[in-house]
Amino acid sequence: MFEILLIDLDDTILDFKKQEYVAIRKTLADAGLEPTQEVCARYSQINDWHWKQLEKGAITRDEVLHGRFRVLFAEMGVDADPVATAHAYMENLGSGHYFLPGAAAAIASLSQKYRVFLASNGTSVVQRRRIESAGLEQMVEGIFISQDVGVNKPGKGFFDYCFAHIPDFDIQKVLMVGDSLSSDILGGQNAGIPTCWVAPKEKTCTLQQQPTYRIESITELENLLACL
Numbered sequence: 481m482f483e484i485l486l487i488d489l490d491d492t493i494l495d496f497k498k499q500e501y502v503a504i505r506k507t508l509a510d511a512g513l514e515p516t517q518e519v520c521a522r523y524s525q526i527n528d529w530h531w532k533q534l535e536k537g538a539i540t541r542d543e544v545l546h547g548r549f550r551v552l553f554a555e556m557g558v559d560a561d562p563v564a565t566a567h568a569y570m571e572n573l574g575s576g577h578y579f580l581p582g583a584a585a586a587i588a589s590l591s592q593k594y595r596v597f598l599a600s601n602g603t604s605v606v607q608r609r610r611i612e613s614a615g616l617e618q619m620v621e622g623i624f625i626s627q628d629v630g631v632n633k634p635g636k637g638f639f640d641y642c643f644a645h646i647p648d649f650d651i652q653k654v655l656m657v658g659d660s661l662s663s664d665i666l667g668g669q670n671a672g673i674p675t676c677w678v679a680p681k682e683k684t685c686t687l688q689q690q691p692t693y694r695i696e697s698i699t700e701l702e703n704l705l706a707c708l
Contacts, residue, residue: 488658489600495578503572574609582699634667
């Protein structure tokens with residue numbers, strides 16, 4: 481049924497939450513702000529809000545990268561340069577990788593049976609360093625990163641670009657797989673393709689249109705596809 485898999489990177493294959501926590505602790509400490517659990521949690525909230533605004537087209541990528549630190553420093557009363565801190569954070573965030581449990585083996589196996597493409601909303605230099613560190617380039621047929629494409633998920637333009645750059649593309653044979661309702665699932669729906677939401681059972685879908693399929697982990701994808 482499906483031959484082409486567009487798979488999200490962060491919190492679908494790689495553990496972005498862990499990577500973010502390690503990177504933000506080092507970055508904030510270097511900026512003179514003690515990286516307590518509460519401070520890191522507040523950064524994550526501010527960061528999530530900024531990325532959601534980017535997905536909506538309400539702010540620019542630079543406003544995400546710099547604005548999240550500007551807001552955090554203002555709240556915490558810290559006199560630090562948000563632009564310099566953003567650059568330092570990008571360096572820290574792009575250093576190394578953490579696979580979600582079983583994800584490396586799952587992608588390696590899927591790539592033997594399907595045409596696998598990464599479809600990420602991240603910053604290009606950071607994502608490509610992490611992809612290279614994880615050895616994912618050797619497991620997939622292609623990589624699409626929103627900063628390179630010029631359009632962010634869930635914009636239809638992101639998917640139009642992907643479709644145009646996949647050789648022998650057939651829209652009847654493609655599936656979008658990811659953990660984010662607002663970028664991966666809504667994006668796939670905007671593009672008119674089936675979607676597979678990767679999320680724990682306790683999470684509730686808040687979209688008007690439900691994802692086509694649902695699994696708890698990328699490790700379940702191959703079995704799902706085999707049953708279709």
